[in-house]
Amino acid sequence: MDIGSFLHCTVFEVEALEKRLAVHRSFEYARYRTAKARAEALEAELGRVSMLARALAELCLSKGLVTRAELAQKMLETPSAPIRVPAAKRVPKRRRSR
Secondary structure, eight states: OOHHHHTTOOHHHHHHHHHHHHHHHHHHHHTOOSHHHHHHHHHHHHHHHHHHHHHHHHHHHHTTSSOHHHHHHHHHHSOOOOOOOOGGGOOOOOOOOO
């Protein structure tokens, strides 16, 4: 079940919503001039997303849509994105001396 069927939306409506949210986020982040302000805004958004994910998981569990074991298994199966460090910030590897 995808989010569109859960919210009774068409794929077109979900895509339109995602585009509007992306535009809103870009305007929101443009307001912050310093890296510290942007980082704080990202932390706040991450907190909101985490609360939403937790609320949705608890709702699915309480309605009996999934069991705790199924949810835990799905979380383990979901690949996590690798952390990418920009080339400018990478620490050069030390060469081993022979």
